[in-house]
Amino acid sequence: MLELRHLQTLTALRAHGSLAAAADELHVTASAVSHQLKELENYYGVKLVNRRTRPLTFTPAGNVVLKLADSILPQVIRTKNNLKRLAHGQAGRLRLASECHSCFDWLMPILNQFRREWSDVELDFATGFDPEPHHLLSESDIDLLITTSDLDIDGICYQPLFTYESRLVLSPTHPLASKQLIEPSDVVDQTLIAYPVEAKRLDVIAKFMAPADLSFAKIRTTELTAMLIQLVASERGVAALPDWVAAEYEKKGWIVTRRLAAQTTDQTTAKATGKTTRQTLDNQKQGVYCQLFAATRESSSDVAYMQGFAKLLEGLVKP
Structure with missing residues (x-):
């Protein structure tokens, strides 16, 4: 034989x-x-x-x-x-997804460096428009999720990346462009142009409109940031984007951005009682901020290439 x-x-x-x-x-x-x-x-x-x-x-x-x-x-x-x-965790497949649909501008250099350092690891990408992306992580359908939601889920751990401000995006000729601070009541008659995810997962809904118990008149969705900007620029609605994303288009003069008034407990109480304190005014000026995380499974934390990717993320500087 x-x-x-x-x-x-x-x-x-x-x-x-x-x-x-x-x-x-x-x-x-x-x-x-x-x-x-x-x-x-x-x-x-x-x-x-x-x-x-x-x-x-x-x-x-x-x-x-x-x-x-x-x-x-x-x-x-x-x-x-x-x-x-x-x-030894030096080869395999790393599947990523991102709830932040504008993240690839800053993520791409990290991915390129990872490819150079871990040439035996195959990088793959899943859509971030899944209604339950954390579930994909729990079920091992993906290995890393860029998210703003650090949900308390058994077996999932979170690596903080950076904090960003969510800014209201407007056409330069929009009537609200004359205001420097936007209140929820200012946009109740507006159409929100947003990515096709659940409304409750949108920063502008969860941290701006929902605390004030208000909503937009309508929500229109698009998967592409460029199309979102075009729709806003043509006054089809308003949007909310991370500050670093909106800044690129604002420099070109296509749109303008305005700060969203933070909806705090103090502010809600002040509206109910008719009393406005200095602390309330200070909170309004703070804007709406969100924390970005890299979510992974605890069971994969000892895999060498996962540790390598986490190390690259540690050196990340906010764009």
Whole structure:
């Protein structure tokens, strides 16, 4: 029966031309090499090696086996190496998703560096528009989620990235552009242009409108940031974007941004009682801020390439 050890023996014989030299490479005795060769020749009833030549040569049958060895052995070596890298967390697949649909501007340099440092790890991306992206993480459908929601879920851990301000995005000719601080009541008659995610997951809803118990007149969705900007610029509605995203388009003069008045408990109480304190006014000026996290499974925290990606994120500077 033909085995891997037989293929290795024949390639060693070809490389060194003698039983003794081949035995040294294989870390066995010359008699063991001779025995393997006889065993194989007897099993198939065909001669493989011309032993009397110096260096020894191969018969047509021996060359057939050598051709197989040249095809099979490199694959075996690659597979063994891959298994070793997998066992040490140096190879595998890293699947990412992001609830922040404008994050790839700052994430791309990190991904490029990761590819250079972890060339054996395949990077893959899942859509961030899933209604329950944390569930995808729990079910191992993804390995890392960029999110603003650090939900308390067993087995999920969060690495803080940076804080950003959510800014209201307007056409330069929009009537609200004359205001520097936007209240929830200012936009109740407006159409919100947003990404296609659940309304409760949008920063402007969760941290600005919902605390004031108010809502937009309508929500229109688009998956593309460029289309969102175009719709706002053509006065089809207003939007809310992270400050670093909106700044790029504001510099071009396509849109303007305004600060959203933070809706705090003090402010809600003041509205109910008709009393406005200095602390309330200060809170209004603070704006609406959100924390961005990288969520992963605790079970993957000891995987080397996951640790490598986390290390790169540690050096992240807010865009």
